[in-house]
Amino acid sequence: MNICTDVNGVRRTRTFSLSSSPLLWEIQGQITLTIKRLPGGLVTNWMHDSLEEGDVIGLTEAFGDFQIPQPAKPVLYIAGGSGITPILSQLETMAAENYRASVALLYFVRTQDDVIAREALTALAARWPALSLTIIATHEGEAPRYLKDSDLTPVTGLKVREVYLCGPKGLMDLANDLLSQRGVKEQQIHSTFFAPPAQAQLNSDQLGGEVTFTTSNLKVGSEGDANLLEIAEAAGLKPQHGCRMGICHQCSCRKTSGTVVNRLTGKVSGPGEETVQLCVSVPQGPVALNV
Numbered sequence: 652m653n654i655c656t657d658v659n660g661v662r663r664t665r666t667f668s669l670s671s672s673p674l675l676w677e678i679q680g681q682i683t684l685t686i687k688r689l690p691g692g693l694v695t696n697w698m699h700d701s702l703e704e705g706d707v708i709g710l711t712e713a714f715g716d717f718q719i720p721q722p723a724k725p726v727l728y729i730a731g732g733s734g735i736t737p738i739l740s741q742l743e744t745m746a747a748e749n750y751r752a753s754v755a756l757l758y759f760v761r762t763q764d765d766v767i768a769r770e771a772l773t774a775l776a777a778r779w780p781a782l783s784l785t786i787i788a789t790h791e792g793e794a795p796r797y798l799k800d801s802d803l804t805p806v807t808g809l810k811v812r813e814v815y816l817c818g819p820k821g822l823m824d825l826a827n828d829l830l831s832q833r834g835v836k837e838q839q840i841h842s843t844f845f846a847p848p849a850q851a852q853l854n855s856d857q858l859g860g861e862v863t864f865t866t867s868n869l870k871v872g873s874e875g876d877a878n879l880l881e882i883a884e885a886a887g888l889k890p891q892h893g894c895r896m897g898i899c900h901q902c903s904c905r906k907t908s909g910t911v912v913n914r915l916t917g918k919v920s921g922p923g924e925e926t927v928q929l930c931v932s933v934p935q936g937p938v939a940l941n942v
């Protein structure tokens with residue numbers, strides 16, 4: 652979700668993951684956000700230093716592609732550093748609802764001291780036998796120790812698992828490569844980004860198409876790898892947006908038909924109705940949007 656707050660008189664919006672289950676809201680009217688102080692981070696440092704009990708901040712609705720599979724399917728989570736936060740929320744929900752499939756978590760941290768929510772994770776693994784928890788420190792040996800193929804070997808039935816990735820770009824790239832070598836299909840892999848990853852290489856010859864902005868009653872042509880936000884703005888429209896990098900989801904809107912390519916992942920959407928992020932979606936043929 653996005654948090655909006657005034658820091659030194661200037662309105663700032665930042666994206667953070669909910670780390671608590673929605674059940675905590677239903678039972679206690681509370682949510683938890685796990686926010687790490689970032690070196691030089693304007694908003695994270697302000698929150699640690701200045702935010703006080705009773706202060707009011709703005710929150711948007713929750714968004715994103717991380718959804719617990721329904722009906723239950725086996726799941727593999729691969730998290731790095733603070734990428735554990737959205738996964739914590741899902742694990743708490745699954746454990747409370749006694750999720751009926753096996754769940755594996757590979758959690759990469761620089762050192763064992765960097766584990767976020769160790770107590771919560773250990774307690775989850777203790778009371779919920781479906782969860783197998785593996786914590787791997789990358790910087791405690793002589794050489795860095797990153798994700799490797801053998802880390803996936805103990806994960807049974809890998810090919811039928813839904814996989815959720817959240818962490819630094821290097822880890823996400825490695826995981827994508829190793830998973831595809833082991834036959835996990837692109838559609839089974841869900842990623843959420845904390846920082847903008849390198850953009851996927853797109854073949855711009857196959858991109859572009861007529862874009863219909865249905866709410867504005869406007870049709871425009873597009874060519875190459877211009878994204879929907881750029882196309883809308885070039886047509887004089889002003890869709891809501893924030894980061895322009897695929898992180899904040901403020902530009903999300905409903906596509907009613909047509910196919911788009913995600914610039915971050917290279918994935919091609921289905922042809923039907925769905926929510927897309929304008930700033931990272933490039934039309935591939937005619938597209939209609941509720942803008």
Ligand code: FES
Pocket residue numbers: 892893894895896897898899900901902903928929930931
């Ligand atoms: S995701 Fe932030 S503007 Fe598109």
